[in-house]
Amino acid sequence: MIRPSSDTVSGTMHGRDFVAILIAIYDAATRELAVANAGMPDPQIVGRGAISVRGPRYPAGIKRDLAYERFTVRLAPGDRVVFFSDGLPEATINGEPVGYERLQKEVDKAADLDSLIASLDAQGGSHDDDWTAVMLTIPARLQPPAAGAASTSRT
Secondary structure, three states: OOHHHHHHHHOOOOOOOOEOEEEEEEEOOOOEEEEEEEOOOOOEEOOOEEOOOOOOOOOEOOOOOOOOOEEEEEOOOOOEEEEEOOHHHHOEEOOEEOHHHHHHHHHHHOOOHHHHHHHHHHOOOOOOOOOOEEEEEOOOOOOOOOOOOOOOOOO
16 A cells, blocks of 8 residues: 555655655445554554554655555444544653553543644643644444435446
């Protein structure tokens, strides 16, 4: 999933330049989430912990010909997965980094991304780096197609 991008980037980057990439592909039919990670923090499943990809995790551009592995996890109805940049766990509160363990606790308490960010802000979290986050929410039940939505069938 990542290797072609990494090989392309490693041929164009100079010195200590690199690119962190996380690719996640969700299959709604099977509720499977495939994740490949090149230098990003592990995504967090609310209430279940991190999705840790095994194998090399170097950011793209560090080494050529790396075989990045992907990890697939089956999600349950109602699951929420939070993807985030390193700015959140590296933010400091009272001079101490938030860290991944504390961030997981904050993610587990948060109803949504706005409440996660508001909680970290209320605790005095520093904004020395970006705070970027995306939440994938798995519907609690399958939604019927919207009226007028295109569909195909085979007979």
